[in-house]
Amino acid sequence: MGLLDVSNLRAGYGSVPVLHGVSMSIEEGSNAVLLGLNGAGKTTTLLALAGLLPVSDGDVYYDGEPLTGSPGARVRSGIVLVPEGRHVFPALTVRQNLRLGAWTVRGDSRRFRQNLGEVYSIFPRLGERSDQLAGTLSGGEQQMLAIGRGLMASPRLLLIDEASLGLSPKLTEQVFEAVKVINQRGVTVLMVEQNAGVLEQADTAFVMQQGRITVAGKGSAMLDDEAVREAYLGS
Numbered sequence: 001m002g003l004l005d006v007s008n009l010r011a012g013y014g015s016v017p018v019l020h021g022v023s024m025s026i027e028e029g030s031n032a033v034l035l036g037l038n039g040a041g042k043t044t045t046l047l048a049l050a051g052l053l054p055v056s057d058g059d060v061y062y063d064g065e066p067l068t069g070s071p072g073a074r075v076r077s078g079i080v081l082v083p084e085g086r087h088v089f090p091a092l093t094v095r096q097n098l099r100l101g102a103w104t105v106r107g108d109s110r111r112f113r114q115n116l117g118e119v120y121s122i123f124p125r126l127g128e129r130s131d132q133l134a135g136t137l138s139g140g141e142q143q144m145l146a147i148g149r150g151l152m153a154s155p156r157l158l159l160i161d162e163a164s165l166g167l168s169p170k171l172t173e174q175v176f177e178a179v180k181v182i183n184q185r186g187v188t189v190l191m192v193e194q195n196a197g198v199l200e201q202a203d204t205a206f207v208m209q210q211g212r213i214t215v216a217g218k219g220s221a222m223l224d225d226e227a228v229r230e231a232y233l234g235s
């Protein structure tokens with residue numbers, strides 16, 4: 001049994017189905033990747049796991065228990081989503097943005113300082129810019145801030161939606177590297193990506209097509225499989 005076990009998950013928007021029975025298992029401590037082209041249903045999957053979208057069928061187990069709580073309860077239990085598009089608060093400083101992510105540790109000032117120190121050690125650039133308004137950061141820095149804000153909630157399972165979107169290859173590499181460090185420090189990670197370069201660091205990879213998982217395996221094996229890459233990833 002994994003930290004997260006999803007079986008036959010179905011969800012959509014109104015009467016329009018998008019996920020047609022998604023199944024995947026994510027081991028505690030692993031770095032997992034969900035790859036797929038635009039419109040495959042990756043964001044929909046994360047929204048359903050975060051409790052932000054109703055599920056019409058299927059089972060999700062987290063830490064051995066059925067996952068049914070409100071979005072807030074899920075965050076408190078350690079499931080933290082870093083949403084697609086970053087959504088930092090532009091008129092607030094870096095530090096204020098980070099503080100907003102820390103609502104689950106409200107009242108625990110030691111934990112807050114510990115998490116803040118952790119974020120600044122993983123993203124030194126955020127430490128250097130802690131008093132800068134988030135809206136004046138570069139795209140890469142805003143992505144780091146969005147991930148850092150997620151870390152402030154003490155995640156056990158971090159869901160990261162398309163961190164590389166719109167970033168240069170160099171910044172993408174930096175962000176992927178940071179996620180690798182976060183995983184090495186003990187956080188289970190599920191990254192959603194269109195960039196197959198992420199397979200290099202993935203223990204487990206799932207390919208999603210039209211609301212279904214069509215390939216699952218080790219990230220490194222998939223990276224080497226030209227046929228899989230051409231057929232499913234468009235690269």
Ligand SMILES: Nc1ncnc2c1ncn2[C@@H]1O[C@H](COP(=O)(O)OP(=O)(O)O)[C@@H](O)[C@H]1O
Pocket residue numbers: 013016018036037038039040041042043044045
């Ligand atoms: N709010 C929405 N209302 C209706 N349909 C949506 C909405 N968001 C996404 N969709 C549709 O759901 C499908 C999957 O979208 P999404 O999960 O965002 O894909 P991905 O993240 O893989 O690019 C697409 O066909 C998209 O048009």
Ligand SMILES: [Mg+2]
Pocket residue numbers: 042043044084161162
């Ligand atoms: Mg998406």
